[in-house]
Every structure is written in C-alpha cells, then in structure tokens.
Amino acid sequence: MIELHNVEKTYHSKSGDIDALHKTNLTINAGEIFGVIGLSGAGKSTLIRCINMLEVPTGGQVIVDGQDLTAMSEAELRKARQNIGMIFQHFNLLASRTVYDNIAFPLEIQGLSKDEIRKKVEPLLELVGLVDRRDHYPSQLSGGQKQRVGIARALASSPKVLLCDEATSALDPQTTKSILDLLKDINKRMNLTIVMITHQMQVVKEICDRVAVIENGDIIEEGTMFDLFTNPKTPTTKDFIKSINNVELPAILKDVPLSKEYIEGGKLLIRLSFIGASAGDPLISSLVKKFDVDVNILYGNIDSIKDTPYGTLLVEISGVRTSIKAALTYLHERNLRMEVMGYVS
Numbered sequence: 001m002i003e004l005h006n007v008e009k010t011y012h013s014k015s016g017d018i019d020a021l022h023k024t025n026l027t028i029n030a031g032e033i034f035g036v037i038g039l040s041g042a043g044k045s046t047l048i049r050c051i052n053m054l055e056v057p058t059g060g061q062v063i064v065d066g067q068d069l070t071a072m073s074e075a076e077l078r079k080a081r082q083n084i085g086m087i088f089q090h091f092n093l094l095a096s097r098t099v100y101d102n103i104a105f106p107l108e109i110q111g112l113s114k115d116e117i118r119k120k121v122e123p124l125l126e127l128v129g130l131v132d133r134r135d136h137y138p139s140q141l142s143g144g145q146k147q148r149v150g151i152a153r154a155l156a157s158s159p160k161v162l163l164c165d166e167a168t169s170a171l172d173p174q175t176t177k178s179i180l181d182l183l184k185d186i187n188k189r190m191n192l193t194i195v196m197i198t199h200q201m202q203v204v205k206e207i208c209d210r211v212a213v214i215e216n217g218d219i220i221e222e223g224t225m226f227d228l229f230t231n232p233k234t235p236t237t238k239d240f241i242k243s244i245n246n247v248e249l250p251a252i253l254k255d256v257p258l259s260k261e262y263i264e265g266g267k268l269l270i271r272l273s274f275i276g277a278s279a280g281d282p283l284i285s286s287l288v289k290k291f292d293v294d295v296n297i298l299y300g301n302i303d304s305i306k307d308t309p310y311g312t313l314l315v316e317i318s319g320v321r322t323s324i325k326a327a328l329t330y331l332h333e334r335n336l337r338m339e340v341m342g343y344v345s
C-alpha cells in the first residue's frame with residue numbers, strides 16, 4: 001500500500017543543512033498496522049510527513065496505493081491526499097467549530113452538499129462514540145474526546161491510509177488504551193492501513209503488526225513485533241524493549257559468570273519465548289518426562305503482543321551432557337525462540 005524508495009529529506013536552515021532522513025526504503029502492506037519507533041529528533045515526523053508529502057522529500061519516490069506522489073502536480077496531489085488521513089499529537093482541531101463541523105470540514109472543502117456531508121458525518125460520530133457531543137466545542141472536550149474528533153475528521157474522506165503522528169502521546173495510559181482500541185477496531189472493520197509514529201514501546205506492542213526502529217534519520221531495524229521482542233539486534237531496540245519488558249537476568253544471577261562450555265554438575269541457563277497457541281503447551285513437564293533432566297523456572301511472564309499471548313521463561317536445566325543436549329535439540333524443534341545463555345556452576 002505504501003512504498004518508499006530511497007526517500008530522503010534535508011532541511012535547509014540559516015544555521016546549515018540538516019539531513020533529517022537518509023535514503024529510506026520501506027514497504028507497508030495493505031491492512032497492516034505499521035509502527036515507527038524512535039527517540040526525539042530521530043526523524044519520525046519527517047518520515048511520516050513525507051508519506052503524504054506534507055514535507056516534500058529531497059529525493060526518492062513515495063508510492064501510495066500504486067500512485068507516485070512525488071511525480072504529481074499540485075492538483076493531482078490534492079486529490080491523492082484524500083486517500084491519506086492524518087491525526088496529530090495535539091489534535092489540531094478548529095476551536096471555533098463544533099465537533100460536527102470539525103468532522104465536516106474536509107468534506108466542505110471537497111464541495112459536498114450539506115446532505116452528503118450529514119450522511120458521512122453522522123456514522124462517524126457513532127463510530128468514535130461522540131453522538132452526544134456533536135454540538136460541543138473542542139474546549140469542552142477531554143483529550144481523548146478531542147482525538148476521537150481528530151480520527152473521525154481523518155476518516156471523513158474515506159481514506160485507505162491513516163497516518164498517526166504521536167497520536168496518543170498527550171493522553172493518559174487509560175485514554176491511550178481506548179484510542180488504540182478504536183484504531184484497532186477501525187483497522188479491522190475498514191481494512192484501513194495505519195502507520196503509527198511513536199516513542200512509546202507500549203503503543204507499538206498494543207497495536208502494531210510490524211515495526212521499524214529509526215535513529216538519526218536511518219531505519220536501523222525492522223520486523224514483526226515478535227522478532228523485535230525476542231531478537232532485538234541494536235542497542236536502541238534493546239533499550240526500547242527493556243522499557244516495558246523485564247528481560248534482564250534476575251538480580252542473583254547478574255554477577256554469576258556464564259560459561260559457554262558444559263560444566264560438570266552445572267546448570268544450563270536458557271531463555272524461551274513463545275507466541276500464540278504454543279504459549280499453552282506443557283513444555284516443561286514434557287522436557288522432564290522425555291529427557292533425564294531437571295528443569296527449574298527462574299522467571300516467567302505472560303504478556304501479549306497486539307492480541308496474541310506472548311510468554312517468556314527463564315529456566316535452568318541440569319543433567320548429564322547428553323541429556324541436556326537432547327533436551328536442547330527437542331526445544332530447537334519446537335515453535336519457540338530460544339536463547340542459550342550459558343552454564344552456571
């Protein structure tokens with residue numbers, strides 16, 4: 001649905017040029033919720049604003065729904081932009097217009113009649129749960145309600161893509177959750193492609209199918225949420241994951257030396273991560289039954305990525321060398337991710 005080919009952006013300012021985005025390649029599939037996570041100044045807003053050409057890229061191609069936005073005239077672009085809705089951290093509502101009139105605004109600009117507008121706005125008020133607020137002004141609404149108006153307004157022109165720039169960053173955790181639930185619901189119902197820009201891993205984990213990590217204008221890592229969670233490759237990604245997931249070794253093991261080699265009478269420390277149906281498998285008991293090993297659970301956690309259960313177990317396995325080896329082979333063949341941390345004596 002969205003393809004970026006070598007998209008780059010340099011800002012020219014009095015104090016010099018700023019390369020906010022280096023040659024970036026990205027493919028976002030139709031119907032997907034795609035996250036872009038990065039620290040402040042990483043280039044997230046630049047990237048998302050290049051997708052609808054609010055920022056004109058310095059180079060590269062932006063293809064949305066098969067159309068090359070970078071090759072369009074102003075008039076063509078205006079038309080193509082109706083396909084791409086956007087919501088913002090600070091909502092950007094018109095203070096002098098009611099909820100209804102804010103949602104109607106893009107449709108008025110498109111020149112729709114009052115009747116056509118009403119037919120579109122009323123179901124949207126229903127969808128975002130603001131029927132009883134239709135005549136209120138933004139100043140009379142809570143942050144969550146304002147963002148609901150923002151979402152309804154973005155959906156008014158029936159876009160195929162919704163861009164969200166830190167859409168929940170100004171909201172408390174509970175309101176964030178309700179907005180994310182709404183976005184998930186819209187994504188499913190309308191098969192809307194959603195791009196979420198955020199600096200919060202919690203947001204990504206709650207809603208995204210795939211995610212890219214951006215740092216200093218470069219995408220440094222990209223993958224499914226499970227990939228990123230179980231096998232983060234860069235220090236930045238590891239830090240983001242640490243912010244919500246306790247994947248550190250328990251304190252008592254922190255200073256214990258880990259050996260790569262088998263230690264007679266020692267225990268092998270491994271971390272297992274599993275997702276979906278396999279999270280319910282009786283893994284530990286079958287290890288003990290099938291192989292001559294003891295398994296001790298040091299740490300366990302069940303969480304979810306989007307709506308799929310996701311578990312982490314830190315276990316130590318003890319036994320003779322051949323039994324441990326057989327147990328490892330068995331684990332390798334299972335539908336899980338395993339990190340062998342080493343032997344402790």
Ligand SMILES: Nc1ncnc2c1ncn2[C@@H]1O[C@H](COP(=O)(O)OP(=O)(O)OP(=O)(O)O)[C@@H](O)[C@H]1O
Pocket residue numbers: 011012013018019020038039040041042043044045046047199
């Ligand atoms: N209009 C502009 N003119 C000059 N420099 C800019 C402009 N917009 C952004 N930048 C610079 O480009 C870099 C990337 O900025 P961007 O706003 O994309 O980051 P971000 O990841 O969205 O950060 P934040 O999380 O704080 O919103 C920063 O160094 C920023 O100062």
Ligand SMILES: [Mg+2]
Pocket residue numbers: 044045046
């Ligand atoms: Mg930003």
